[in-house]
Amino acid sequence: MEFIKVKNYQEMSDQACNIMIDKINQIEQPVLGLATGSTPEGLYQNLIEKYNQGQVSFKHVTTFNLDEYVGLDREDVNSYYRYMKEKLFNHIDIAMERVHLPNGTAHDLEAECQHYEKQIQQAGKIDLQILGMGINGHIGFNEPGTSFHSSTHIVDLAPSTREANSRFFPSIDDVPTQALTMGIETIMESKEVLLLVSGKQKAEAIARLAEGEISEDFPASILRNHPNVTVIVDEGAMAKL
Numbered sequence: 001m002e003f004i005k006v007k008n009y010q011e012m013s014d015q016a017c018n019i020m021i022d023k024i025n026q027i028e029q030p031v032l033g034l035a036t037g038s039t040p041e042g043l044y045q046n047l048i049e050k051y052n053q054g055q056v057s058f059k060h061v062t063t064f065n066l067d068e069y070v071g072l073d074r075e076d077v078n079s080y081y082r083y084m085k086e087k088l089f090n091h092i093d094i095a096m097e098r099v100h101l102p103n104g105t106a107h108d109l110e111a112e113c114q115h116y117e118k119q120i121q122q123a124g125k126i127d128l129q130i131l132g133m134g135i136n137g138h139i140g141f142n143e144p145g146t147s148f149h150s151s152t153h154i155v156d157l158a159p160s161t162r163e164a165n166s167r168f169f170p171s172i173d174d175v176p177t178q179a180l181t182m183g184i185e186t187i188m189e190s191k192e193v194l195l196l197v198s199g200k201q202k203a204e205a206i207a208r209l210a211e212g213e214i215s216e217d218f219p220a221s222i223l224r225n226h227p228n229v230t231v232i233v234d235e236g237a238m239a240k241l
């Protein structure tokens with residue numbers, strides 16, 4: 001696991017953007033794994049800027065998002081599908097048929113998980129997976145206690161995750177209680193992982209990632225066993241290292 005230490009959120013987003021554009025330009029049919037939350041917003045803004053400057057095209061890019069809330073329609077303001085459209089897809093030349101997010105309103109959620117997992121395998125696995133990390137070490141929506149051998153599955157969201165994400169909803173009662181997420185094994189099968197971590201609220205989590213034991217109690221810790229992980233971390237998040 002390689003750590004790239006940067007000053008602040010903007011520098012983290014700039015470095016992540018460069019890594020992602022290199023990857024897109026290196027591979028003929030790149031498959032990217034994408035994340036939501038606050039962390040990658042700066043990266044997506046940068047990608048849009050670079051696209052507008054003609055430095056990158058997404059025509060041959062396929063994407064798989066990590067997760068989606070259960071019960072929110074795709075066009076709901078808080079769905080991750082809507083987030084991705086507004087923060088990235090609407091502004092670039094990506095073909096929407098190459099875009100994938102789990103369907104949180106599928107009639108049969110178990111079947112949807114299996115189907116999503118199959119689509120990732122059929123695409124030839126993920127070339128570069130972008131990750132954020134929750135304060136409890138969750139990656140995707142894989143909460144503490146999730147099996148390291150999990151594939152795409154339905155999760156009950158931890159109270160701390162619902163509380164953290166309630167900032168986007170009218171009230172905490174409106175935050176869905178479940179989500180569909182790529183599993184830990186799905187993430188670990190990505191060829192390369194880029195984990196972005198910013199802000200002092202993540203300092204404890206980064207210290208645990210770097211120095212704690214590898215345990216299902218702290219999902220992100222498994223990344224230490226992955227052969228190709230880069231963590232871009234800013235000064236705030238490094239406070240306890």
Ligand SMILES: O=P(O)(O)OC[C@H]1O[C@](O)(CO)[C@@H](O)[C@@H]1O
Binds near residue numbers: 036131132161
């Ligand atoms: O980037 P944020 O908003 O701090 O969230 C961290 C992680 O939590 C999630 O938003 C899920 O709660 C992930 O999608 C994200 O990577």
